[in-house]
Amino acid sequence: MSQQTTQHRKYEARPPIASVGVIGWIRQNLFNSPLNSVLTIIIMAGLVQLLPPVTKWAFIDSVWFTSADVCKDTSGACWSVISQNLRFILFGFYPYDEHWRPITSVLILFGLFWLSYYRQFWSKKLLYGWLVGLVVMGVLMKGGIFGLVPVETTQWSGISLTLLLSLFGLTAAYPLGVMLALGRRSTLPAVKTLCVIYIELIRGVPLISLLFMSSVMFPLFLPEGVTIDKILRAQVAIILFTAAYIAEVVRGGLQAIPKGQYEAAEALGLEYGLKMRLIILPQALKVVIPPTVSILISAFKDTSLVIIIGLFDIMKTTKTTLANPEWMGFSTEAYIFIAILYFLGCFSMSNFSRNLEKTLKT
Amino acid sequence: MTEQTANTFDASSSEPIIEIIDMHKWYGDFHVLSDINLSVERGERIVICGPSGSGKSTLIRCINRLEQHQRGKIIVDNIELSNDLKNIEKIRAEVGMVFQHFNLFPHLTILENLTLGPIWVRKEPKKEAEETAMYYLNKVQIAEQAKKYPGQLSGGQQQRVAIARSLCMKPKVMLFDEPTSALDPEMVKEVLDVMIDLAQEGMTMLVVSHEMGFARSVAHRVLFMDSGQIVEQNTPEEFFHNPQNERTQKFLSQILH
Amino acid sequence: MTEQTANTFDASSSEPIIEIIDMHKWYGDFHVLSDINLSVERGERIVICGPSGSGKSTLIRCINRLEQHQRGKIIVDNIELSNDLKNIEKIRAEVGMVFQHFNLFPHLTILENLTLGPIWVRKEPKKEAEETAMYYLNKVQIAEQAKKYPGQLSGGQQQRVAIARSLCMKPKVMLFDEPTSALDPEMVKEVLDVMIDLAQEGMTMLVVSHEMGFARSVAHRVLFMDSGQIVEQNTPEEFFHNPQNERTQKFLSQILH
Amino acid sequence: MTQHQTTASPGKHPAAIPFWRDPDKLGIIYQALALCLVSLFGYYIFSNTQANLARQAIATGFGFLDNEAGFEIGEKLVQYSAADSYARALAVGVLNTLKVSLLGIVLTIALGIIVGIARLSTNWLVSRLAAIYIEVLQNIPVLLQLFFWYAIFHDTLPMPRMSWNPLPGIFFNNRGFYYPIPESHPVHPWMLGALVAAMVFGYFLKRWAKERQDRTGQIFPVGLSITGLILGLPLLTWLFGGTPTALNVPELSGFNFRGGLNFSPEFCALLLGLVLYTSAFVAEIVRSGIQAISKGQTEAAMSLGLRPNRILTLVILPQALRVIIPPLTSQMLNLTKNSSLAVAIGYPDFVSVANTTINQTGQAIEGVALIMVVYLFISLVTSAFMNWYNKKKALVER
Amino acid sequence: GETLDAVKARGFVQVGINGSLFGFGMPDDKGVWHGLDVDTARAVSAAVFGDPDKIKYIPLTAQTRFTALQSKEVDVLCRNATRTLSRDTELGLNFVTVNYYDGQGFLIPTKLGVKSAKELDGASVCVLPGTTTEQNVADYFRANNMKMKPVVIEENTELNQAFFSGRCDVLTSDASQLAGIRAVAPNPADYEILPQIISKEPLAPAVRHGDDQWRDIVDYSVLAMIAAEDMGITSANVDEMLKSTDPNVQRFLGVTPGNGKALGLDEKFAYNIVKMVGNYGEVFERNVGVNTKLQIKRGLNAQWKDGGLMYAPPFK
Numbered sequence A: 001m002s003q004q005t006t007q008h009r010k011y012e013a014r015p016p017i018a019s020v021g022v023i024g025w026i027r028q029n030l031f032n033s034p035l036n037s038v039l040t041i042i043i044m045a046g047l048v049q050l051l052p053p054v055t056k057w058a059f060i061d062s063v064w065f066t067s068a069d070v071c072k073d074t075s076g077a078c079w080s081v082i083s084q085n086l087r088f089i090l091f092g093f094y095p096y097d098e099h100w101r102p103i104t105s106v107l108i109l110f111g112l113f114w115l116s117y118y119r120q121f122w123s124k125k126l127l128y129g130w131l132v133g134l135v136v137m138g139v140l141m142k143g144g145i146f147g148l149v150p151v152e153t154t155q156w157s158g159i160s161l162t163l164l165l166s167l168f169g170l171t172a173a174y175p176l177g178v179m180l181a182l183g184r185r186s187t188l189p190a191v192k193t194l195c196v197i198y199i200e201l202i203r204g205v206p207l208i209s210l211l212f213m214s215s216v217m218f219p220l221f222l223p224e225g226v227t228i229d230k231i232l233r234a235q236v237a238i239i240l241f242t243a244a245y246i247a248e249v250v251r252g253g254l255q256a257i258p259k260g261q262y263e264a265a266e267a268l269g270l271e272y273g274l275k276m277r278l279i280i281l282p283q284a285l286k287v288v289i290p291p292t293v294s295i296l297i298s299a300f301k302d303t304s305l306v307i308i309i310g311l312f313d314i315m316k317t318t319k320t321t322l323a324n325p326e327w328m329g330f331s332t333e334a335y336i337f338i339a340i341l342y343f344l345g346c347f348s349m350s351n352f353s354r355n356l357e358k359t360l361k362t
Numbered sequence B, C: 001m002t003e004q005t006a007n008t009f010d011a012s013s014s015e016p017i018i019e020i021i022d023m024h025k026w027y028g029d030f031h032v033l034s035d036i037n038l039s040v041e042r043g044e045r046i047v048i049c050g051p052s053g054s055g056k057s058t059l060i061r062c063i064n065r066l067e068q069h070q071r072g073k074i075i076v077d078n079i080e081l082s083n084d085l086k087n088i089e090k091i092r093a094e095v096g097m098v099f100q101h102f103n104l105f106p107h108l109t110i111l112e113n114l115t116l117g118p119i120w121v122r123k124e125p126k127k128e129a130e131e132t133a134m135y136y137l138n139k140v141q142i143a144e145q146a147k148k149y150p151g152q153l154s155g156g157q158q159q160r161v162a163i164a165r166s167l168c169m170k171p172k173v174m175l176f177d178e179p180t181s182a183l184d185p186e187m188v189k190e191v192l193d194v195m196i197d198l199a200q201e202g203m204t205m206l207v208v209s210h211e212m213g214f215a216r217s218v219a220h221r222v223l224f225m226d227s228g229q230i231v232e233q234n235t236p237e238e239f240f241h242n243p244q245n246e247r248t249q250k251f252l253s254q255i256l257h
Numbered sequence D: 001m002t003q004h005q006t007t008a009s010p011g012k013h014p015a016a017i018p019f020w021r022d023p024d025k026l027g028i029i030y031q032a033l034a035l036c037l038v039s040l041f042g043y044y045i046f047s048n049t050q051a052n053l054a055r056q057a058i059a060t061g062f063g064f065l066d067n068e069a070g071f072e073i074g075e076k077l078v079q080y081s082a083a084d085s086y087a088r089a090l091a092v093g094v095l096n097t098l099k100v101s102l103l104g105i106v107l108t109i110a111l112g113i114i115v116g117i118a119r120l121s122t123n124w125l126v127s128r129l130a131a132i133y134i135e136v137l138q139n140i141p142v143l144l145q146l147f148f149w150y151a152i153f154h155d156t157l158p159m160p161r162m163s164w165n166p167l168p169g170i171f172f173n174n175r176g177f178y179y180p181i182p183e184s185h186p187v188h189p190w191m192l193g194a195l196v197a198a199m200v201f202g203y204f205l206k207r208w209a210k211e212r213q214d215r216t217g218q219i220f221p222v223g224l225s226i227t228g229l230i231l232g233l234p235l236l237t238w239l240f241g242g243t244p245t246a247l248n249v250p251e252l253s254g255f256n257f258r259g260g261l262n263f264s265p266e267f268c269a270l271l272l273g274l275v276l277y278t279s280a281f282v283a284e285i286v287r288s289g290i291q292a293i294s295k296g297q298t299e300a301a302m303s304l305g306l307r308p309n310r311i312l313t314l315v316i317l318p319q320a321l322r323v324i325i326p327p328l329t330s331q332m333l334n335l336t337k338n339s340s341l342a343v344a345i346g347y348p349d350f351v352s353v354a355n356t357t358i359n360q361t362g363q364a365i366e367g368v369a370l371i372m373v374v375y376l377f378i379s380l381v382t383s384a385f386m387n388w389y390n391k392k393k394a395l396v397e398r
Numbered sequence E: 001g002e003t004l005d006a007v008k009a010r011g012f013v014q015v016g017i018n019g020s021l022f023g024f025g026m027p028d029d030k031g032v033w034h035g036l037d038v039d040t041a042r043a044v045s046a047a048v049f050g051d052p053d054k055i056k057y058i059p060l061t062a063q064t065r066f067t068a069l070q071s072k073e074v075d076v077l078c079r080n081a082t083r084t085l086s087r088d089t090e091l092g093l094n095f096v097t098v099n100y101y102d103g104q105g106f107l108i109p110t111k112l113g114v115k116s117a118k119e120l121d122g123a124s125v126c127v128l129p130g131t132t133t134e135q136n137v138a139d140y141f142r143a144n145n146m147k148m149k150p151v152v153i154e155e156n157t158e159l160n161q162a163f164f165s166g167r168c169d170v171l172t173s174d175a176s177q178l179a180g181i182r183a184v185a186p187n188p189a190d191y192e193i194l195p196q197i198i199s200k201e202p203l204a205p206a207v208r209h210g211d212d213q214w215r216d217i218v219d220y221s222v223l224a225m226i227a228a229e230d231m232g233i234t235s236a237n238v239d240e241m242l243k244s245t246d247p248n249v250q251r252f253l254g255v256t257p258g259n260g261k262a263l264g265l266d267e268k269f270a271y272n273i274v275k276m277v278g279n280y281g282e283v284f285e286r287n288v289g290v291n292t293k294l295q296i297k298r299g300l301n302a303q304w305k306d307g308g309l310m311y312a313p314p315f316k
């Protein structure tokens, strides 16, 4: 009978032609109902209208490495505004001859990200790698030892500042956020109330009000004569802000740990600190890696707001370039360029977190 | 208890309610069902079994058009299944289906689950629909749970509600897709009892199931499927004691301990 | 196999390791445990049974202070359980507990699960802790799984690891809360065997369990609880064949088929 | 029920537990410590601030609110001029924030639902486009998007004199979007009355239809007829009220259009930017909400013979909403908070006005405090409302 | 004084600067700062350290500039700030000698045919916030009984773009900026600056109350540039001028000592300023003058003898 089956299969194996292959795909994915057919046609028409002029502007008629004067005469995009000012846009007024330092730092960062992308590299070593990497990057940027020219943090600008604010913001906010989350789940009412007030207060106000606070109010909070660097103040605002969001994420992770784990730890005689450190947090923090990555993404995007208090992140350096009379008027190109930078950063991170979610689930 | 249901069926006495002729179905390039021919009489009870992936679910899902077949014909109660929405609706109103995972609507009470179809599809007045619903709930012996939500019931109870929900549409045919396989052993009996009750009332039933006891006691015919084909069909006695096909023999040897 | 464990215990021969005197516990307004008096001798093995919600779990959870009692005294190995953190720590180090759902730490390997307590609570050197751990793993017959993670083991294996984890703390008393009720029937035996082994070595054990076979063969005493009270306690023979209390009789009639 | 151990333990056990070993006492100590630290910190900041303010002779208090503001605001929902007080200027700012937030929320939800459903479309092109929409808009900072849209608005739209005039009386130019409003006429209040009447009537119609369906089983097309009523009744009133057709049409006079109403480019850019950005997130929420409903639900509903639109309204949506509402709430709050970026593209929202106020009065503390309080208030009210709604939904469903 | 000691101990001057104002304070594409305000700051550095580049520039927004000075985040503010009474008193600042005389005016497209600011009734006006301009223009319209629609945009770049694209009918700002903005317009001839100057905007560096020595140092650093131009000393001829016999020049350049000691600086401070930064005329022409993109004429900022307001007291 099994023979018979295979024979039978052979002579009846092909499905109707319209349901497989390219035609089948098109029918099933583009024209599977009257509404869908109409939508497909409308979208196609729209794309045909839109794509050629955009391509013409962005590629065919565009100029890439010219002076500003040439740009004024072209009908296409003036990418020269980027190419001629690239180093300023990326590194701001970091000393011109020292640009290799931020470049190296960024490469180290990419390397670390790349390693973290693959789960087989995940280990304690990678964690230490990150810590060492961050320190190396800091030393490289700051200088002052190993014969490196010292560079004030006020001179860190452009992409260095963006990365500094978002990465360091997250790193520093993380322990604070974990503490807040533990506090919020504490049985001590006063501690819990304080944490709840903090978290809800911070989450209820816009980041720029905190940035304003850091720039106009913060100096008034300090005793006379003590000043804190402007970047550091903004960094503090970002840390305080991010911590509140991390706290909520971590709280979710803590809630996902079954009560049995707490009890088993207690039954072994582990006291609170050890119980949290050895049993609960390692599990909870693993659960919340994907939402933490989304917070990193938001932090990365949100650093663009420091422009409002006059810090030279990559957005501000771009705008400063555009404030130069020579290059005024090419804002579209410049905005597209940094939009692409941000997009690449955020998209790869969100892809990473989506992959992670999948692998963590299984 | 099952003594009354004679396991014989006089096929000549009535016209077929379901007729499947030369039916084929593909998923993309994969030939799930090939060359299916099946005719089900009114009041007939058929149990379908076969190894996993052999196309049992797909076959009964084709009957109420949860899946679309690509070649051949399916005729239910003299209506041919085609792309015509009106026919599909008519057939769906006449064919009840009970799923492995119950698929009750969690946001509605048991009673609302039961009256949803009658009110919105059969356009019955609410009161009447509720009376019917209570009648069937009584029948599956959970009338007292009418105001609860599905999440508050046990699996066996949920499956009984699902059966009652189908019955409220007064279907001519009931399809069951492994109705007891997601249940704890103690609950299987509750559900099988309800199904046997139904059988005794003469409902036409197509049941995908590996409950051989059930098949033996109520089925008029047992179908064995393999690789998308109906390989063997016979009365339960013949099927279990005297399987013709080699595949069937092997399958039965695994199931019957 | 269980013939060697004589089901008799000479209570006078040793001083009690656990003494519970006039203990009461409330959850809010709900009186979960009332008027509990119990004295457990060193080496004694007690099985606690009773209907669901009768407070069995709560009772043994009170003994290592997973729950706090509100009135009365619990004295373990001459230490009274009070709010004193030091005493609580001491007692927890002496009392091992095995849960229904194993509660192994999923992010640690089996070996790490076993050495966690010795290293961090008893402050043993790692090497020594690992040797002990391997010893107990051997004892529960899964030494070869030491490097795996809990998720990779079957339920029965997990429960055996959980027992080994408790043993690594070299406890004087072991508490078991329905250690086999979350297991598939085939795995129950594996775990019971390990527990019987333990019993033969003279470990003091309090076991919440409905495994009457286990109770009969190893327990010195069987306690029956109902509505938060110890209703009856007796030797297994007496308990099973000659229950005094009406509730006990009813309960036993349901359990013993 | 707070029984405590009353008896001291006998003999060898000391009666008093040292406080550092008693979890209850430790708890109290920790809390006291936390409170102390927080208040010390607060006091430290307060005293420093006091000293700094005194040293720099900066005025404190909210007295400045009554002073004359002395600056103009470009867009306002209530009367305001430079001669009014700071308080009024700030109120204008709050109203502007509310205006853009409320309108933004409504549009965001509508757009988000459309894109979210498009993401699930069986049409490959549609779902791909929706995916691109979501990815691109989610991953670019909203501030950059605002800059971009603002540039588009003032760069590509024509000057007022060369306005794009798609319909008579409607003008698009780089000063905004102008549209006519009817000249006031005695029939207008009546039309408003008719609208209210239509709504009241619609409500009763709905109840009647439900009652009739319960009774007879017949289904009445409620949605259609209520729409008809709401449109038709005012129209009828208008017809019988003498069909006044006089319109207050925007006209070019002097530098700008006069008459009619308009939305400024700043407002449009802000609204567009916020709506596009947030709707990408909402679309994801909607998509996952719908996907969270198992396929079995649809199949069960289908096998009952329900029509696709009824499956959606009776089975899928009520379940999906429960999943959707909590994250949706936080997106609505995000939109409101992000509206504070208006300051970057010249829409006079609350932060922008407060900013100018801080500059002119030098009272940064009061200004920033006001900003925080206002947003906090909006956040709290919104989440209170959404929680209430969520509870109501949950109650009805569960 | 305290500030000078702190600055010397630190090794550099902290200067608050406008980060993106072309001609006054903005980095070039190598990240190097240029502008009139920048050169003023460099003059201070040259005076204190004999090196014009011992400076930490801190870009400040309009809102944060005064706080930064008050909180000692910066030692001197060279950020085109208008001297006003309330700033001088309530905000606790001391403005020094004006380094640029400005006034608020209007820039308008020629094709509108407007010849006077009085014809602007109903106009949309682009304004930069955080400065006195917002209030000035409101006052002006109120005083003349006219209506206006302000469009208040935080960023110079955005503001200029909005104006050129016709979002506003008129742009109001300090005349210096108007010239610059006009200069970079797609077609400068299409725009003109209206004759009305509606405010006085003396832009001056500022220091904190309470440290007179530091105030004097900053003040005389600015004045030294002005005086040098007055005396005809330039960075090119300053070394020759050392040999000048004019006692005023000798005193000025520190050949005859005294000035430096009085200020607590090196005797050569003025020499250093002129040598390393230049005199006021040079600085002006280099950053904003007619040969730059901004093409601003000296006007009020000419020396007193040329009909301007630049006038330095005797250096003795």
Ligand SMILES: Nc1ncnc2c1ncn2[C@@H]1O[C@H](COP(=O)(O)OP(=O)(O)OP(=O)(O)O)[C@@H](O)[C@H]1O
Pocket (backbone or CB within 6 Å): B027, B030, B032, B051, B052, B053, B054, B055, B056, B057, B058, B059
């Ligand atoms: N949507 C689908 N797309 C592609 N292949 C499918 C799809 N659904 C089912 N199949 C395949 O079709 C075959 C038949 O599936 P079907 O569910 O009918 O089997 P079954 O006999 O019901 O098996 P089981 O006893 O496991 O339920 C299987 O091989 C399955 O993998």
Ligand SMILES: Nc1ncnc2c1ncn2[C@@H]1O[C@H](COP(=O)(O)OP(=O)(O)OP(=O)(O)O)[C@@H](O)[C@H]1O
Pocket (backbone or CB within 6 Å): C027, C030, C032, C050, C051, C052, C053, C054, C055, C056, C057, C058, C059
């Ligand atoms: N945290 C709690 N809060 C309030 N009531 C509780 C709590 N934990 C348990 N209870 C109640 O206390 C009673 C005793 O619970 P316990 O878990 O000890 O019962 P049990 O005898 O172990 O039952 P089972 O056999 O079901 O495990 C039950 O009625 C239970 O509902």
Ligand SMILES: [Mg+2]
Pocket (backbone or CB within 6 Å): B056, B057, B058, B177, B178
């Ligand atoms: Mg199946």
Ligand SMILES: [Mg+2]
Pocket (backbone or CB within 6 Å): C056, C057, C058, C178
């Ligand atoms: Mg229990």
